[in-house]
Amino acid sequence: GQQLNQSPQSMFIQEGEDVSMNCTSSSIFNTWLWYKQDPGEGPVLLIALYKAGELTSNGRLTAQFGITRKDSFLNISASIPSDVGIYFCAVPYGQNFVFGPGTRLSVLP
């Protein structure tokens, strides 16, 4: 089946640092989604991308839809403690969605 790869698997950063993570696939997709899961909660949609090359921001978060349509990137600027959690990429796939394994972010004060 379809598979998404995310890197890094986990990262520890200092408060105030910028963060970059990415998601790749061997297949082309027309929509890329980024979710965040806070500890003990369900994933929440952060950003949806619909066009190759598109750059979309949501506050300190910026996501890009890769030109090849096989990847997407998420950047977080000036990280704060509440950025802690797991970040998932996902793509719609017919009736279902394919999710990446997630990037676990820890922010040290």
Next chain:
Amino acid sequence: NAGVTQTPKFQVLKTGQSMTLQCAQDMNHNSMYWYRQDPGMGLRLIYYSASEGTTDKGEVPNGYNVSRLNKREFSLRLESAAPSQTSVYFCASREPHLGTKLFFGSGTQLSVL
């Protein structure tokens, strides 16, 4: 606006016991989903329902049954719980017309001893 509501939040079962996880959404969505989340495995689809009255197996359906009671409610049943079913379970609903957005409940943490 409650969105997707799941109950219970936590549950501990003994091997062989049964239980039903409840899920309801108030967004008038047609499609609803049950996922399980295990460390290192991401989110895996158990069952989904494209509309009231229809259900389909996902990636990991063995040991589970579902019921789409009406448009709002989609329940997941474990008939005879096994330790391998220890996991966090999430219900989700999808915006209409195969929309791109999936909305999740807050999850049920299930332990089977």
